[in-house]
Amino acid sequence: AQSVAQPEDQVNVAEGNPLTVKCTYSVSGNPYLFWYVQYPNRGLQFLLKYITGDNLVKGSYGFEAEFNKSQTSFHLKKPSALVSDSALYFCAVSYLSGGYNKLIFGAGTRLAVHP
Amino acid sequence: GAVVSQHPSRVICKSGTSVKIECRSLDFQATTMFWYRQFPKQSLMLMATSNEGSKATYEQGVEKDKFLINHASLTLSTLTVTSAHPEDSSFYICSARLDRTEAFFGQGTRLTVV
Numbered sequence: 001a002q003s004v005a006q007p008e009d010q011v012n013v014a015e016g017n018p019l020t021v022k023c024t025y026s027v028s029g030n031p032y033l034f035w036y037v038q039y040p041n042r043g044l045q046f047l048l049k050y051i052t053g054d055n056l057v058k059g060s061y062g063f064e065a066e067f068n069k070s071q072t073s074f075h076l077k078k079p080s081a082l083v084s085d086s087a088l089y090f091c092a093v094s095y096l097s098g099g100y101n102k103l104i105f106g107a108g109t110r111l112a113v114h115p
Numbered sequence: 116g117a118v119v120s121q122h123p124s125r126v127i128c129k130s131g132t133s134v135k136i137e138c139r140s141l142d143f144q145a146t147t148m149f150w151y152r153q154f155p156k157q158s159l160m161l162m163a164t165s166n167e168g169s170k171a172t173y174e175q176g177v178e179k180d181k182f183l184i185n186h187a188s189l190t191l192s193t194l195t196v197t198s199a200h201p202e203d204s205s206f207y208i209c210s211a212r213l214d215r216t217e218a219f220f221g222q223g224t225r226l227t228v229v
Contacts (some may be wrong), residue, residue, distance in 0.1 A: 032215055043121070043208055043220040044159075051216050094215050098154065100147060100164050100172065101215040108159045 002027045004093050006106035009025045013081045014114050021076040023091030025079070032094040033074040035065055036089045044090065050074060061085070081113045117143045121212045121221025128199055128228055136194045136224045138209030144189035145211035150182075153206040153223075165192040199228040 013019045017029045025031055036044040048059025050067045050097050058064045065076045074091060091106040118141040128134050137164050138148055145165050151159040164172040171184035182202075183195040193210075196203050209221040 005161075028145065034218070036220075041206070041223065041225060043119075043222040046219075049216065075222065092218075093216070095193075098172065101212060102159060102164065103210065103212070103218050105151075105159045108156075 002093065002095050002097070002102075002104060004091050004104055004106040006089075006091055006109045007085055008109050009107075010110045010112060012112045014064065014112045015083050016080050019078050019081045019085070019111065019113070021089050021091075021111060023074045023076065023106055024072050024091045025074065025091070025096045026072065027093050029095065033065075033067060034092040035059065035063070035074075035076050036090045036092060036105075038090065038108075039086075039087050047076070077078070081111075083115055086113045117141075117211070117213065117217070117219045119209065119219045119221045121209050121224055123224060124222060125225045126227070128226070129200055130200055130228055133197045134196055134199055134226060136196075136207055136209075136226075138192045138194070138211070138221050140190045140211040140219070143213060144212070145192075145213070146189060147212050148186060148192040149210040149212070149218075150184060150192075150194050151208045151210065153208060155206075159208060162194075196226065199226070201228045204228045 005024045034049045036045040048057050052056045055067045094103045120139045120159040122137045150162045153159045162177045162214045165184045165185045165186040186192040209220045
């Protein structure tokens with residue numbers, strides 16, 4: 001079955017330090033991978049995506065992610081965290097099923113950046 | 116990016132009544148829209164895939180008679196929660212896709228059934 005795993009429920013990091021939010025996936029074929037951020041009682045905001053090409057993808061608000069095919073991972077990173085980065089982050093993967101492009105999500109990781 | 120508008124953002128209804136949630140793609144035509152449900156502190160669970168002009172495709176375990184989906188035009192999909200009960204209280208989010216590489220989300224609807 002297709003799946004996305006985010007092994008950490010919460011990540012705590014001090015402001016100014018680098019952050020990593022982990023994501024692994026299990027999808028047949030070539031996956032399209034995404035990261036989204038969610039603030040309380042809001043929809044999802046797109047951060048970045050990997051479709052093809054360079055394994056290092058740069059996105060919004062200084063975030064980047066590295067696609068690693070051998071490890072089936074797509075970890076989200078940022079060199080210097082801000083308190084305003086505190087939110088809920090979702091990794092997602094798009095795949096074809098029954099003729100439709102489905103998008104499924106990991107369980108989410110809550111990022112807490114402390115001053 | 117493209118804009119997806121979801122309405123209402125918040126609704127409170129009495130147990131046994133029905134509630135309709137609208138999802139509109141404002142500046143593009145979406146042949147396919149998706150409906151998700153999110154419980155507190157949990158991920159988004161795909162409920163169904165809504166296709167313009169045809170019946171929706173429901174995920175396993177989702178009651179199609181409970182959650183009625185209509186995709187009457189290329190810019191509008193609706194989710195109706197019929198005979199709502201307190202356990203249906205949740206955060207519902209719609210998504211419209213341009214293709215496999217792009218997905219845009221509505222702002223979500225907080226449904227509370229009392």
